[in-house]
Amino acid sequence: MSFIEFSNVVFYYNNDEEAQNNRPAIDGVSFCVEKGEVVAVIGHNGSGKSTLAKLCNGLLEPDEGEILVDGISTKDKKRIFDIRSKVGIVFQNPDNQMVATIIEDDVAFGPENLGLKSEEIRQRVDWALKSVGMSEHAKGTPFKLSGGQKQRIAIAGVLALKPQVMILDESTAMLDPLSRKEIMDVAMKLVREENMTLINITHFVDEAMEADKIIVLNDGKIFMQGGKEVLTKYAELASIGLEAPLAVRVKNKLNEQGYDLPTVLTDEELVDCLCR
Numbered sequence: 001m002s003f004i005e006f007s008n009v010v011f012y013y014n015n016d017e018e019a020q021n022n023r024p025a026i027d028g029v030s031f032c033v034e035k036g037e038v039v040a041v042i043g044h045n046g047s048g049k050s051t052l053a054k055l056c057n058g059l060l061e062p063d064e065g066e067i068l069v070d071g072i073s074t075k076d077k078k079r080i081f082d083i084r085s086k087v088g089i090v091f092q093n094p095d096n097q098m099v100a101t102i103i104e105d106d107v108a109f110g111p112e113n114l115g116l117k118s119e120e121i122r123q124r125v126d127w128a129l130k131s132v133g134m135s136e137h138a139k140g141t142p143f144k145l146s147g148g149q150k151q152r153i154a155i156a157g158v159l160a161l162k163p164q165v166m167i168l169d170e171s172t173a174m175l176d177p178l179s180r181k182e183i184m185d186v187a188m189k190l191v192r193e194e195n196m197t198l199i200n201i202t203h204f205v206d207e208a209m210e211a212d213k214i215i216v217l218n219d220g221k222i223f224m225q226g227g228k229e230v231l232t233k234y235a236e237l238a239s240i241g242l243e244a245p246l247a248v249r250v251k252n253k254l255n256e257q258g259y260d261l262p263t264v265l266t267d268e269e270l271v272d273c274l275c276r
């Protein structure tokens, strides 16, 4: 059994059948996420990405179909606490996720709510801050930090819950390229060292390139899903307003000019094949 299983999930924000234009935000979605897997979810604004994230940890409940997390249905009200502690979400704006005026208190907030012993909380907070490279800021205030540093604290807050799955919901969207890369490096390190599962919701195709599986959402439906080859489908991506990686686009233009290049995905692969 997969760690997360969506079967024919339908979700409406407004379940009033009389309402005009009442379209589901998630419309018949099925997919699986395995333990330790890195999954990228891409799609334009309003395609249903954040709704999908909130369905994964029971913040929202499906109207049709079923979602299992580690075998537990997200509709099972008695187990909702279990599900929330298995799947943590980091949202886009770190300012909305800060609750305390001292960084370590902020990170401790989640584990305190789990009712853990103070010793265990201490260990988790120290570990989480270390994992995101923010140990030296433990006693400081979050308000003076840069956007990238605040997002690291938000990630530490989720990590302190020791989730098995971390969902980054466009968590790097507001950051500069360097901070973006640093956050992704932290997340990938946790995948490798802690066997964490990562669901990265992103509109940066270069981040999606690091994923084992790519899910493309459009109008609440899965438009494509598969391995990295999904990102080479230039015309299909363009048809729903998404841009393929630079190397894929350049290769395509060259093919149009009559050059016969093999399929490439990364800049390195393109350069390598051009040199040859």
Ligand code: ADP
Pocket: 013, 014, 025, 043, 044, 045, 046, 047, 048, 049, 050, 051, 052
């Ligand atoms: P994305 O994260 O891909 O931008 P969302 O999941 O936020 O997409 O939104 C999917 C659809 O659901 C959009 O049409 C959006 O307008 C609608 N929607 C999102 N949140 C709400 C809400 N709280 N109430 C009503 N409609 C919503």
Ligand code: MG
Pocket: 049, 050, 051, 169, 170
């Ligand atoms: Mg969103």
